[in-house]
Structure formats: structure tokens, C-alpha cells
Amino acid sequence: MFRSLSLVLFSLFTLFSHASALELRDPLTQGALVRAKVQPGSQVTLNGTPVRLDEAGNLVFGFGRDAPLNQLVAVIAPSGEVTEFPLTLTKRSYLIQRIEGIARRIMEPKPEDVARARQDSVQVKQARATDSDRTDWQQNFIWPLTGPITGVYGSQRVYNGVPKRPHFGVDVAAPTGTRVVAPADGVITLAVPDMFYSGGTLIIDHGYGVSSSFLHLSRLLVQPGDEVRQGQEVAEVGATGRVTGPHLDWRLNWFGQRLDPQLLVPKMVEKP
Structure with missing residues (x-):
């Protein structure tokens, strides 16, 4: 039981640490400008393309009208640890x-x-x-x-x-x-x-x-x-x-x- 509880706590910590590594300010949908924040000193890529950050770890990117619903953000922490965040966009219908x-x-x-x-x-x-x-x-x-x-x-x-x-x-x-x-x-x-x-x-x-x-x-x-x-x-x-x-x-x-x-x-x- 202790082992099971440990695994649960470890999983929660991992999810928490992952969630705190990429803070999203805007909704994930087609057509959206998304402002986000990571640990200062990190490096970030969106689908393999580097995204610039300011000194505080703030960044911005955007998704076009018909952007693929599956996107991938990778964060390289100052320690060198790499965390990948699969993002799923909301599909929109248009008039x-x-x-x-x-x-x-x-x-x-x-x-x-x-x-x-x-x-x-x-x-x-x-x-x-x-x-x-x-x-x-x-x-x-x-x-x-x-x-x-x-x-x-x-x-x-x-x-x-x-x-x-x-x-x-x-x-x-x-x-x-x-x-x-x-x-x-x-x-x-x-x-x-x-x-x-x-x-x-x-x-x-x-x-x-x-x-x-x-x-x-x-x-x-x-x-x-x-x-x-x-x-x-x-x-x-x-x-x-x-x-x-x-x-x-x-x-x-x-x-x-x-x-x-x-x-x-x-x-x-x-x-x-």
C-alpha cells in the first residue's frame, strides 16, 4: 500500500511540476494568440521551432485559422531537463x-x-x-x-x-x-x-x-x-x-x- 501511495504522490508531483512549468494565459483554440510563462532561463520550442522568451520567462505564440489540433511545446529548463507538453486545440467552425x-x-x-x-x-x-x-x-x-x-x-x-x-x-x-x-x-x-x-x-x-x-x-x-x-x-x-x-x-x-x-x-x- 505504501508503494501504491508513493506512486500516486509521485504522479501528482510530476503532473504538478509539469503544469507549473508551462503556465498558459489564453485559451487553446484555432486562431488564438497564446501568452505563456515558464521558468526564467528556460528554452522553448513550438513544434520544433524556437520561441523567444523575456528575462522573466514570458513568451507568446499563435495558431492560425486552420491550425492542426495537435501541437507540441517543449521546455528545456535551465538544468537541461526537457519536458514536452502536447497541446490540443479546440476546433472552430466559421461563418x-x-x-x-x-x-x-x-x-x-x-x-x-x-x-x-x-x-x-x-x-x-x-x-x-x-x-x-x-x-x-x-x-x-x-x-x-x-x-x-x-x-x-x-x-x-x-x-x-x-x-x-x-x-x-x-x-x-x-x-x-x-x-x-x-x-x-x-x-x-x-x-x-x-x-x-x-x-x-x-x-x-x-x-x-x-x-x-x-x-x-x-x-x-x-x-x-x-x-x-x-x-x-x-x-x-x-x-x-x-x-x-x-x-x-x-x-x-x-x-x-x-x-x-x-x-x-x-x-x-x-x-x-
């Missing part, structure tokens, strides 16, 4: 949105428009590839504005009956000129007033590969290199680019992984 009346130029862009869009894409990818030492991603994010949510992350859009790629942001409808604020501290890495598809476009680097993108803006109030604080006004809502009406399209990235901003913020409370 199908049908939008009619899209102009032919949008559905069938001219060669010069395609070339311009490709140049825009290069700029955006470069900004989202930023791997700065900022740790603003540790903040509790806030909504950049309030209003009716007219588009959600992951939804499949069908334009004029033709299925297109999924939507990777959350759309908040608001009149043109409505002020947009920074959801967390950061630094501006891209500010372009008129991209082909996204119109006025702003990207805020929150550090460690985490960034917020604002699309279809009518006015930019900041420029690249500006540091911004959470709640600071950075732009105004518009209907620029290829859209059907004024709204903010807010996107969240961990490097090239497109994530769901709504998972980071509380339920929106609209102003009366």
Missing part, C-alpha cells in the same frame, strides 16, 4: 458570408492593379515580420473602437457568388471619421494612406512578432517610427480601398500567423 454587388474591377482587377497589390503585400509582410524586443503584447488589449460587428474572423466570403479566401479580421462598422485607438502599446511599422485592397493601412508592432493591422482608414494620425500608447488615437475610420462601406477591419498577427483579435478583448460594450 459563410455572401456579399453581392461587388464591382467588376474588384472581382477582376487589371494587371496594373495586380502589380500594385503585390507591392502592397510585400510591405505588409515586411512589417509583420518585425521581431522587436517590445513586450507590449503582455497587456490586456482593448477594442480600438466600438460599433456593430459586421464581419468576423475566419468567415468565408462569397462575392457575387464566387467563394474567396477567408476573412482574417474583425470588422466594426462606424461613420467615416470615427477615431480609432491603439489596442495596446506599440510602435508604428507601416502607415500607407492608399493601398489597393486595404486603402489606408496602419500596422502597430507590439513586440515578439505580434502586430495589429488597421485597414480601410480615411486618415492616418501617426507615421512609421512613432511610439503609441494604449488608447491613443492613431487613425480615423474610412471606406478606402476595396470595400462597400465605412468600417474598421482590425487584424492580429504573430509573424505570418493570422489570428482572431476578438479572443484578446472582452465583450464589446457599445456606447449608448
Whole structure:
């Protein structure tokens, strides 16, 4: 009996020590940004790829819209001990949105428009590839504005009956000129007033590969290199680019992984 009790206690201790080795702050689901903590001085990999840590052992990673449900985090303690944590993501289902009346130029862009869009894409990818030492991603994010949510992350859009790629942001409808604020501290890495598809476009680097993108803006109030604080006004809502009406399209990235901003913020409370 003593042997059995010892095994039980040993198992509980092992589970406890494993659980304390990787503290998860956010839910494990497709589309999630996950903030976590390990023992300072450790090394961490996600599916074999190194993930950077700050001095306190904080780290961040993300899972795309259709990420495999089985993931593996490995933690190498300062002692050299390796602990593996199999993670199981929650599978999500996504809405199908049908939008009619899209102009032919949008559905069938001219060669010069395609070339311009490709140049825009290069700029955006470069900004989202930023791997700065900022740790603003540790903040509790806030909504950049309030209003009716007219588009959600992951939804499949069908334009004029033709299925297109999924939507990777959350759309908040608001009149043109409505002020947009920074959801967390950061630094501006891209500010372009008129991209082909996204119109006025702003990207805020929150550090460690985490960034917020604002699309279809009518006015930019900041420029690249500006540091911004959470709640600071950075732009105004518009209907620029290829859209059907004024709204903010807010996107969240961990490097090239497109994530769901709504998972980071509380339920929106609209102003009366």
C-alpha cells in the first residue's frame, strides 16, 4: 500500500511540476494568440521551432485559422531537463458570408492593379515580420473602437457568388471619421494612406512578432517610427480601398500567423 501511495504522490508531483512549468494565459483554440510563462532561463520550442522568451520567462505564440489540433511545446529548463507538453486545440467552425454587388474591377482587377497589390503585400509582410524586443503584447488589449460587428474572423466570403479566401479580421462598422485607438502599446511599422485592397493601412508592432493591422482608414494620425500608447488615437475610420462601406477591419498577427483579435478583448460594450 505504501508503494501504491508513493506512486500516486509521485504522479501528482510530476503532473504538478509539469503544469507549473508551462503556465498558459489564453485559451487553446484555432486562431488564438497564446501568452505563456515558464521558468526564467528556460528554452522553448513550438513544434520544433524556437520561441523567444523575456528575462522573466514570458513568451507568446499563435495558431492560425486552420491550425492542426495537435501541437507540441517543449521546455528545456535551465538544468537541461526537457519536458514536452502536447497541446490540443479546440476546433472552430466559421461563418459563410455572401456579399453581392461587388464591382467588376474588384472581382477582376487589371494587371496594373495586380502589380500594385503585390507591392502592397510585400510591405505588409515586411512589417509583420518585425521581431522587436517590445513586450507590449503582455497587456490586456482593448477594442480600438466600438460599433456593430459586421464581419468576423475566419468567415468565408462569397462575392457575387464566387467563394474567396477567408476573412482574417474583425470588422466594426462606424461613420467615416470615427477615431480609432491603439489596442495596446506599440510602435508604428507601416502607415500607407492608399493601398489597393486595404486603402489606408496602419500596422502597430507590439513586440515578439505580434502586430495589429488597421485597414480601410480615411486618415492616418501617426507615421512609421512613432511610439503609441494604449488608447491613443492613431487613425480615423474610412471606406478606402476595396470595400462597400465605412468600417474598421482590425487584424492580429504573430509573424505570418493570422489570428482572431476578438479572443484578446472582452465583450464589446457599445456606447449608448
